[in-house]
Amino acid sequence: MEWLTYLLKVTACTVLFFGFYLVVLRKLTFFKINRFYLLTTLLLSFIIPALQFEVKREITAVETEVLADIPEIKSGTQAPVQLIQPIMVEYQPEVRPKINWMVLMYYIYGGTASLLLFACLWRLFGLLKHTGSYTQNNDGLKLITKTAGFTNCSFFNYVFINDEDLSATDLSVLLKHEQVHARQYHSIDKIILMVFKAVLWFNPVIYLYDKALEQQHEYEADEITSTDFGNQAYANLLLKLAITKSDMPLIHNFVKSPIKDRIKMLFNQKSKNMKKLFYVLALPILLGLVYGFTVEYVDVALSNKVENKRTHLDYSNGKWIKGTVVKTRKDLESSFFTLKAIDKIYTISSGFVDIKIKIGDELNVFVVPNVIPPPPIGEPDRFKNIDEITYVPQTIKDLKGNSIYEYKPEKYAFLYEVNKARFATSKIKSIQKGANNKIEKIVLNDGLFTINLNLKPQNIKDNNFKTGDRVLVKFIGEKLISKNTYTTDKMIVLYSEPKKYLIKNETLYNRFYFNDGKQKVAAVKDEPVKVSEPVKPKIISFYKITGDTKNKISYMKNGVMEVLNNKLEAEYIEFDQGNNKIIAKNGVLKSLDGKSIVKATLFTLDLNRKIFSMKDVEGEYHAVNLGDTDHKKENLVNVNDNIEYSAEDSVKMSKDKSIIYLFGNAKMLYNKTTLSGAKIVYNKNNSSVMVNKATMISDDNKVVKADSMYFDLKSTKAKLYGADLNR
Structure with missing residues (x-):
C-alpha cells in the first residue's frame, strides 16, 4: 500500500509543477532555464514524497477525569423492553476473498513498467545497430548516411542523414542544428524521460513533460542555428523537410516537433530578463509540497507541566525486534x-x-x-x-x-479494584521522617500525578524504601487538593516493584483483602429484589453484528448494551440469548448516570443466576452475586462445577458448546490441578483435555512440563509426550 501512496504523491507533484509551467513559463524564450525547470521538478517529484521530517509541537497536558466508585448493580423489578432486535444470520466460517486486489494491482503496475523499460532497451539496441559505420566531420559529429526509416535526426553525436534530398546549404544547416543537440546532451534528457514514462506510465502528465522538454530542445537548437543562417532561410528548410516523420522516441528528429510552433517561436520577440523573476514564483509550490508531504507533527507535553520521564516505551520486559x-x-x-x-x-x-x-x-x-x-x-x-x-x-x-x-495508554491518577480500593503505580518522590526515624509522609509522583501518603498516625518505621523507588500503592479516602494532586491518610499497603518489600496497614488490609492477597468483594448495598423472570438486556448500538441463528448467539464488535440498570461498552460482546449470558472483552461497565466506572479485560454476566464475574487490570478474577448478597464467589468463569478456564488470546466453542478451544497462555483448573499451555482443547463429551506446550502443576506445587499432554478428567491420568520429569 505504501508504494501506491508514494506513486500518487509523485503524480500530485508532477501535476502542480507542470501546471505552473503551462500557465506561466511555456511562452518564455529562456529555453535553457525552462529545460532545467522541467528536469529539476520531475526529479523533485520523486524525491519530495520520499522525505520525512518530524516537527515536535509542545502542548499542555489535559487534566484527566478521575474514575469514581464501582457501579451499584441493581436488579430490576420488570424486564426492560429490548430496543433493538439483533439480526440473526446463520453463522458460517469467514470466507476469505480469492483475489487479493492489492497484490493484483502490484503485478499489473510492475509488469507494465517492466514491459515499457524492455521496449526502451529494445529500441536503443535497434538504434545502435546502425552506428557501426560512420564518417566523422571536423565538429566531432559521426555522420551515418541512411535513406530509409529514421533520417535527418541525431542521437548524441551520431547524425543520420539522407543527403539525396539535401543541398550543400541545407546539409550544413541540419548539421549545425544537430550539433547543438549533441553539445547540450539533449539525448540524456530523452533517456531520463523514457525511464520516468515507464515508472509513471499511468500518469498522463508525464507524457506532457516529455513533449514539453523535447519542444524546449528544439527551440534551443533552432535559436542557435538561426543566428548563423537567418530566420527566413532556416524556416524554409523546416518547411521543406516537414514531410519526414519518425516513430523512434530516443532520437532528435529535425522536424519532429510541431513546425508551426517552432517557426512562430523563431520570429517571437525575446523575453526580457526581468521575466526571469517568474521562476521564483515556483518556490511556494515547492515549499507547499514539502510541507504537505514530508512534515509530520508530534505532540510533546511541556516539561514544566508533564515531567514524564517514564514514557510508553519504558517496559521492563519489552524489547525491539526486527523482522x-x-x-x-x-x-x-x-x-x-x-x-x-x-x-x-x-x-x-x-x-x-x-x-x-x-x-x-x-x-x-x-x-x-x-x-x-x-x-x-x-x-x-x-x-x-x-x-x-x-x-x-x-x-x-x-x-x-x-x-x-x-500505543498511547490513557493516564489516570489511580484505578479501582472490585473491592473499591484504589491502586496506582508510581515512584517515590520524597520520604519525610520524624522522631525515632518514623515515616510521617511519602510523596509519590509518576510524572503526571502526585499522591501524598500521610503515615504519621500509623507509627511506621522502615528503611527499605528509598527516593526514586518504583512502587505499587493501594489506598482509600483520597482528596483532590490541587490539580493532579491527591492526599490520603488511609493507605492500605505499599509494595516495592518488584515485590520485595512492603508497608502494610493491618486493619485496612484485613478489611479489603484475605491473607493470600485476594480481594474481598464489596457487598451490594441494595436489598435483594425478587424477579419473576430472567433479566433481559437491551442492545443500544454496535459497529458490526453477526450471529448464529441456531444457537441464538450474537457477536458484536464495539457494542453497547444496557445490562441490569448499567451500561456495558466493550470491543467485543458475545450475547447468548438462549442461555441468557453475556461475555465481553476489553470493556467498561458504567452506571447509567456515568459517575461509576469499572474497567476489565473480561466480563462475564450470567443473567439467570445473576452472577457478574470479571478479570480486572491486575489479572485477578472476581465474582459478585447480583441477586443474593450473601452468596459471594471468588473464582474463574465456571464451565461446570469442577472446571475453570481462561485464555489470553481467544476462547472458542463448537456449535453445541461441547468442545472448548483456548488459545494463548491458556489455563485450566481442575480439583487443585492447574493445566497451562499455548493451546488447550477441552472435550466435555469424554471429559478429556489436550494441551500443547503443556505445564501441569499439582496442588503440592509439583511441576511437569511436556510438548503435549492428554489428560483424562475422570481417571485423573495423563499421557505425556516429550515430557520433562526432572523436577
Whole structure:
C-alpha cells in the first residue's frame, strides 16, 4: 500500500509543477532555464514524497477525569423492553476473498513498467545497430548516411542523414542544428524521460513533460542555428523537410516537433530578463509540497507541566525486534501478525487495532510479552515456567524509521479494584521522617500525578524504601487538593516493584483483602429484589453484528448494551440469548448516570443466576452475586462445577458448546490441578483435555512440563509426550 501512496504523491507533484509551467513559463524564450525547470521538478517529484521530517509541537497536558466508585448493580423489578432486535444470520466460517486486489494491482503496475523499460532497451539496441559505420566531420559529429526509416535526426553525436534530398546549404544547416543537440546532451534528457514514462506510465502528465522538454530542445537548437543562417532561410528548410516523420522516441528528429510552433517561436520577440523573476514564483509550490508531504507533527507535553520521564516505551520486559511479516490473520476477538526475526518467530497480537501491514513488510517492532502478572507477596508463582506465546506491540516502524503504529495508554491518577480500593503505580518522590526515624509522609509522583501518603498516625518505621523507588500503592479516602494532586491518610499497603518489600496497614488490609492477597468483594448495598423472570438486556448500538441463528448467539464488535440498570461498552460482546449470558472483552461497565466506572479485560454476566464475574487490570478474577448478597464467589468463569478456564488470546466453542478451544497462555483448573499451555482443547463429551506446550502443576506445587499432554478428567491420568520429569 505504501508504494501506491508514494506513486500518487509523485503524480500530485508532477501535476502542480507542470501546471505552473503551462500557465506561466511555456511562452518564455529562456529555453535553457525552462529545460532545467522541467528536469529539476520531475526529479523533485520523486524525491519530495520520499522525505520525512518530524516537527515536535509542545502542548499542555489535559487534566484527566478521575474514575469514581464501582457501579451499584441493581436488579430490576420488570424486564426492560429490548430496543433493538439483533439480526440473526446463520453463522458460517469467514470466507476469505480469492483475489487479493492489492497484490493484483502490484503485478499489473510492475509488469507494465517492466514491459515499457524492455521496449526502451529494445529500441536503443535497434538504434545502435546502425552506428557501426560512420564518417566523422571536423565538429566531432559521426555522420551515418541512411535513406530509409529514421533520417535527418541525431542521437548524441551520431547524425543520420539522407543527403539525396539535401543541398550543400541545407546539409550544413541540419548539421549545425544537430550539433547543438549533441553539445547540450539533449539525448540524456530523452533517456531520463523514457525511464520516468515507464515508472509513471499511468500518469498522463508525464507524457506532457516529455513533449514539453523535447519542444524546449528544439527551440534551443533552432535559436542557435538561426543566428548563423537567418530566420527566413532556416524556416524554409523546416518547411521543406516537414514531410519526414519518425516513430523512434530516443532520437532528435529535425522536424519532429510541431513546425508551426517552432517557426512562430523563431520570429517571437525575446523575453526580457526581468521575466526571469517568474521562476521564483515556483518556490511556494515547492515549499507547499514539502510541507504537505514530508512534515509530520508530534505532540510533546511541556516539561514544566508533564515531567514524564517514564514514557510508553519504558517496559521492563519489552524489547525491539526486527523482522519480516510472514503471516497475518484476524478473528472476531483480535488481529495477529507473525514476524520472522533472526532469533525466532514472534506471534504479535494487536487486539482490535487495524494496523496497516501486509505480508512481506520489513518492520522494527517494540513489543512486550503477553504474560500473567506477578502474584501478591507470599503467594507462589505457579505459572513462572509457562512459555510466552504472544506479544503486544507498543511501537511499529518501517526500516526507514517511519511510524506505523504507536500505543498511547490513557493516564489516570489511580484505578479501582472490585473491592473499591484504589491502586496506582508510581515512584517515590520524597520520604519525610520524624522522631525515632518514623515515616510521617511519602510523596509519590509518576510524572503526571502526585499522591501524598500521610503515615504519621500509623507509627511506621522502615528503611527499605528509598527516593526514586518504583512502587505499587493501594489506598482509600483520597482528596483532590490541587490539580493532579491527591492526599490520603488511609493507605492500605505499599509494595516495592518488584515485590520485595512492603508497608502494610493491618486493619485496612484485613478489611479489603484475605491473607493470600485476594480481594474481598464489596457487598451490594441494595436489598435483594425478587424477579419473576430472567433479566433481559437491551442492545443500544454496535459497529458490526453477526450471529448464529441456531444457537441464538450474537457477536458484536464495539457494542453497547444496557445490562441490569448499567451500561456495558466493550470491543467485543458475545450475547447468548438462549442461555441468557453475556461475555465481553476489553470493556467498561458504567452506571447509567456515568459517575461509576469499572474497567476489565473480561466480563462475564450470567443473567439467570445473576452472577457478574470479571478479570480486572491486575489479572485477578472476581465474582459478585447480583441477586443474593450473601452468596459471594471468588473464582474463574465456571464451565461446570469442577472446571475453570481462561485464555489470553481467544476462547472458542463448537456449535453445541461441547468442545472448548483456548488459545494463548491458556489455563485450566481442575480439583487443585492447574493445566497451562499455548493451546488447550477441552472435550466435555469424554471429559478429556489436550494441551500443547503443556505445564501441569499439582496442588503440592509439583511441576511437569511436556510438548503435549492428554489428560483424562475422570481417571485423573495423563499421557505425556516429550515430557520433562526432572523436577
